[in-house]
Amino acid sequence: MKIHEYQAKDILKRYGVPVQDGVSIKSMTEFDNAISQLKSRGTNQFVVKSQIHAGGRGKGKVYNPNNRDVLILDGGVKFVTDVEKAREYANKILRNLLVTHQTGPDGKIVQTLFITEGLDYLKEFYVGILLDRSAGKNVIMASTEGGVEIEKVAAETPEKIIKEWVDPKVGFQMFQARRLAFGLGLSGEVFKNFVGFIKILYKAYEESDASLIEINPLAILNDNRVVALDAKITLDDNAMFRHKEYPALRDTNEEDPLEVEASKHSLNYVKLDGNVGCMVNGAGLAMATMDIIKLAGGEPANFLDVGGGASAETVENGFKIILSDPNVKAILVNIFGGIVRCDRVAGGIIEAAKNINIHVPLVVRLEGTNADIAQKMLDESGLNIISAKGFKDAAEKITKVLSN
Amino acid sequence: MSILVNKKTRLMVQGITGSEGSFHTRQIIEYGTNVVAGVTPGKGGSLFYDKVPVFNTCAEAVKATKANASVIFVPPAFALDAILEAADSGVEVIVTITEGIPTRDMIIVKNYLDDLNKSGVKVRMIGPNCPGIITPGECKIGIMPGFIHKPGRVGLISRSGTLTYEAVAQLTALGIGQSTCIGIGGDPIIGTTFTDAMKLYNEDKKTDAVVMIGEIGGNAEEECAEYVRKNVKKPVIGFIAGRTAPPGRRMGHAGAIIAGGKGTAAEKIKALKDAGIYVADSPADIGLTVKKALEKNKTKKKAKKSEKEAKKKEKKKKVQRT
Numbered sequence: 001m002k003i004h005e006y007q008a009k010d011i012l013k014r015y016g017v018p019v020q021d022g023v024s025i026k027s028m029t030e031f032d033n034a035i036s037q038l039k040s041r042g043t044n045q046f047v048v049k050s051q052i053h054a055g056g057r058g059k060g061k062v063y064n065p066n067n068r069d070v071l072i073l074d075g076g077v078k079f080v081t082d083v084e085k086a087r088e089y090a091n092k093i094l095r096n097l098l099v100t101h102q103t104g105p106d107g108k109i110v111q112t113l114f115i116t117e118g119l120d121y122l123k124e125f126y127v128g129i130l131l132d133r134s135a136g137k138n139v140i141m142a143s144t145e146g147g148v149e150i151e152k153v154a155a156e157t158p159e160k161i162i163k164e165w166v167d168p169k170v171g172f173q174m175f176q177a178r179r180l181a182f183g184l185g186l187s188g189e190v191f192k193n194f195v196g197f198i199k200i201l202y203k204a205y206e207e208s209d210a211s212l213i214e215i216n217p218l219a220i221l222n223d224n225r226v227v228a229l230d231a232k233i234t235l236d237d238n239a240m241f242r243h244k245e246y247p248a249l250r251d252t253n254e255e256d257p258l259e260v261e262a263s264k265h266s267l268n269y270v271k272l273d274g275n276v277g278c279m280v281n282g283a284g285l286a287m288a289t290m291d292i293i294k295l296a297g298g299e300p301a302n303f304l305d306v307g308g309g310a311s312a313e314t315v316e317n318g319f320k321i322i323l324s325d326p327n328v329k330a331i332l333v334n335i336f337g338g339i340v341r342c343d344r345v346a347g348g349i350i351e352a353a354k355n356i357n358i359h360v361p362l363v364v365r366l367e368g369t370n371a372d373i374a375q376k377m378l379d380e381s382g383l384n385i386i387s388a389k390g391f392k393d394a395a396e397k398i399t400k401v402l403s404n
Numbered sequence: 405m406s407i408l409v410n411k412k413t414r415l416m417v418q419g420i421t422g423s424e425g426s427f428h429t430r431q432i433i434e435y436g437t438n439v440v441a442g443v444t445p446g447k448g449g450s451l452f453y454d455k456v457p458v459f460n461t462c463a464e465a466v467k468a469t470k471a472n473a474s475v476i477f478v479p480p481a482f483a484l485d486a487i488l489e490a491a492d493s494g495v496e497v498i499v500t501i502t503e504g505i506p507t508r509d510m511i512i513v514k515n516y517l518d519d520l521n522k523s524g525v526k527v528r529m530i531g532p533n534c535p536g537i538i539t540p541g542e543c544k545i546g547i548m549p550g551f552i553h554k555p556g557r558v559g560l561i562s563r564s565g566t567l568t569y570e571a572v573a574q575l576t577a578l579g580i581g582q583s584t585c586i587g588i589g590g591d592p593i594i595g596t597t598f599t600d601a602m603k604l605y606n607e608d609k610k611t612d613a614v615v616m617i618g619e620i621g622g623n624a625e626e627e628c629a630e631y632v633r634k635n636v637k638k639p640v641i642g643f644i645a646g647r648t649a650p651p652g653r654r655m656g657h658a659g660a661i662i663a664g665g666k667g668t669a670a671e672k673i674k675a676l677k678d679a680g681i682y683v684a685d686s687p688a689d690i691g692l693t694v695k696k697a698l699e700k701n702k703t704k705k706k707a708k709k710s711e712k713e714a715k716k717k718e719k720k721k722k723v724q725r726t
Contacts, residue, residue, distance in 0.1 A: 136511060136514040137511060167515070206508065209507075236507050236508070237654075237658070238504045238505060238506045238507065239506035239508065241480070242481075268656050270654075270655065274648075282564060282565045282567060283657045283660060284567030284568070284590070284617070284645050284656075285567040285687075286656060288567050290646075290649070291647045291648050294647065299648075336569045336573075338552075339549060367570070368552065368569065391687060392686070392689075
């Protein structure tokens, strides 16, 4: 699960990680209060930061959501030295559309601003912690190339990224923290501060069950303090049961409305841009079904794994969600009944088709346990269902339907 | 023949009295697997299905029944503990079906098992978040439908569940039987990787060809392709799911995500092809691609054989002449 910068910094602060601090606001009525809170901490310069789940905010562009031709502001993160300027920027960003290279052309509406202290700094570094899948260990990465995309650094100057792998038996060790600090060329007080910073950052990563922490940039301030200017945290969805407070961090504004609806019915759905919807049991088969739709001449409109159950209710909810996407011109249902019996799935499809108006051609392929009975049920249902025998046949029938 | 599990496997089921565990254990027993023990803390002393003794701990179960493999059906919150208990009891194969185990827990498991193996204790985990392993006609440990399989000489490795069944059904429909099929699981950290399984099939004299079914995310398929290029002479057939998957989105499986532009299907397919692996472009053609690869290999072998025989004859002639 992705979370916002202000939420990530909240988590980091709990562990004592030094961050560029601020106050989050959702409307301009909260602005003055935020400023006075910051002022009471002795701050006289501010940063207005858009909170969306995408990078590149600083270089992004803010548009009028109702008229994309109107550019309102250049940059979704603004440093200011006076309050009135901060107010002006906040006004221009809040509720408007921010487009960055990571949001895609559709952009994201900015629903929350993070008004933070403005810090003067000497240097920017990069620090990231994530899982190295092939090593089966967490890896800490640091680079002198802060403030730019790490993927770019990895591609162009990989020697500028230094890494330390953590042995889970003994945890992250001081010598490793020192190696990172020396690798960045640090000395004196900054060295000491960095070592302390990285130690607690790792603790925060591990104990919060994060699957990614990225501090980019990590700043060295004029007074030698080491502070997280930005913070990106992704949390491990599988670890939710250990952290009762995490569900509240979810921001459904950042998700596709259909995906939000699907998640309410425990359906694993990802919206795509194509014209053929699909409903499949199992993630691997669902991806393969998307691929075969493409080979058949269509474009997948979604990923949808209905899981092992595939009950009448699940199937009906699946259809409803697929059909709410106006781009969908046909639907392919692909179920491999193993433990799940195909006749029960067929029953579910028939039931669902009676309750909702499936206004696009529906190709159904059921394979596995009781597939023959299922096929017969579909054929005799009197419903307008194109039944397919085998994966290949299903693809051919989709091609045929699309060409009509 | 087979790898890892066979007729001699003596299975212990952890979480045998839970709803998932009891349902699937019945199916496993009906397939003919020798289920010797169940483990549910606090339910020791009872009988499951009127015949399988249930124990409080794995250690007791192994001591009393000489179980040499375990299958785990416990919920994610207790999976770390269950896996470590299985490893501690001395079983050689642990199959973890459980979906949704936190990565932090799996890091501990992975490194613990690696260390055990380094110290000389033989233990292998399959999964988590997987359908399990089956040697058709001999032993099924997992949740796959047994009836789609057919004993034979093609090995199969896959990150997926139902897509594996799809591939197996295609093979069986073409009359191609399987030596052993392993679902290695869809999580970022798994006990047995493509390469691990490929090594075992490569050494198994009764496996003639290997099918690997991968998907987007990570680079385990690429690593395996490299191993195949260097070490495997048997035909290898591959399919990669997720060509149409968008970057940055998790496609059902926790491990199925294209991150930072890495882990795409295109990269994986290229790596497989470069290693001489036969790649099926359509998921509907996995069986057919295997059939073709086997036929090609046969003609190659035949050609080699007749070449050898021709050389022998030539030698004989030379001998006669002299």
